[in-house]
Amino acid sequence: MAAGPDRGGRRHSSAKKSRGQQEPRWGWLKAAFLLSAAAIGGLLSWSYLGTEDGVTEVLARHSENLQDKFIEIPCSEDYDGHKRFEGCTPRKCGRGVTDAIITREEAERIRRIAERGLSLGGSDGGASILDLHSGALSLGKHFVNLYRYFGDKIQDIFTEEDFALYRDVRRRVQQRIAQAFGIHSASMYLTKPTFFSRINNTEAKTTHDEYWHPHVDKVTYGSFDYTSLLYLSDYAEDFGGGQFVFMDASSNKTIEPRIGRVSFFTSGSENLHRVEKVHWGTRYAITISFTCNPDHGIGDPVLP
Numbered sequence: 001m002a003a004g005p006d007r008g009g010r011r012h013s014s015a016k017k018s019r020g021q022q023e024p025r026w027g028w029l030k031a032a033f034l035l036s037a038a039a040i041g042g043l044l045s046w047s048y049l050g051t052e053d054g055v056t057e058v059l060a061r062h063s064e065n066l067q068d069k070f071i072e073i074p075c076s077e078d079y080d081g082h083k084r085f086e087g088c089t090p091r092k093c094g095r096g097v098t099d100a101i102i103t104r105e106e107a108e109r110i111r112r113i114a115e116r117g118l119s120l121g122g123s124d125g126g127a128s129i130l131d132l133h134s135g136a137l138s139l140g141k142h143f144v145n146l147y148r149y150f151g152d153k154i155q156d157i158f159t160e161e162d163f164a165l166y167r168d169v170r171r172r173v174q175q176r177i178a179q180a181f182g183i184h185s186a187s188m189y190l191t192k193p194t195f196f197s198r199i200n201n202t203e204a205k206t207t208h209d210e211y212w213h214p215h216v217d218k219v220t221y222g223s224f225d226y227t228s229l230l231y232l233s234d235y236a237e238d239f240g241g242g243q244f245v246f247m248d249a250s251s252n253k254t255i256e257p258r259i260g261r262v263s264f265f266t267s268g269s270e271n272l273h274r275v276e277k278v279h280w281g282t283r284y285a286i287t288i289s290f291t292c293n294p295d296h297g298i299g300d301p302v303l304p
């Protein structure tokens, strides 16, 4: 068969040719493989940083604009020790972060409310709080009641629009939490303490200034079932340090504050956390907390 050797010859030469072509291709593949391995390695070491207290993963970087990030984790047994409210008490637990529900402008307006209120008082140590519900305001080594202390003058400091914005922000955060955990927004109630915080690097003067201790909100505050934080300043721009840290058994997971960023989580020991010490600048945030127990619910703050 004349065609045989001819075909074979062609096959041979085309095999040779394709081997010849494959060699540089394999070279490219090898280079691409090495490059992507290096990139993946780089990315991993960028998001998992080794620290003295183990491995740290950044859940939300300051520079990111996160639509929606939610991580489900198993619930602790903490909720069993309390009366259960079906349709609200966490059966699904976890943590979420979003930059999409509060705008930067709204957060700046809210921060100005915090600045105005806190300028009337302030702790001698590094952590001051202002609770618009109870009126509690840090002053020196204690707290005063802002509404009692300033009486009618408070209307020169806060306006009806300030309180309306606060209510609207609270409502949107509540809806986001309800959606993430599959519960009805109307089955959750705002609870206390819900407060503004202002943190700088002044040395602590009383235990109230020691914001950096690891804690479980449900243990610390009792009524909390869902905790949320609205950040009012920017990590690395307005202040250094001050990252929020979830302390899991295997690693720490941090959230870098960003103005308008909302982080939220179930308040039991599945979400043990702390705040890193602020090294420079001023960090503003609001802790907005929710309970499933209507007896522990509070109303939105109103101008006296």
Ligand SMILES: O=C(O)CCC(=O)C(=O)O
Pocket: 197, 217, 229, 243, 244, 273, 274, 275, 285, 287
């Ligand atoms: O400001 C923060 O990032 C967290 C505050 C906190 O843990 C709390 O208020 O319980």
Ligand SMILES: [Fe+2]
Pocket: 215, 216, 217, 273
């Ligand atoms: Fe907390």
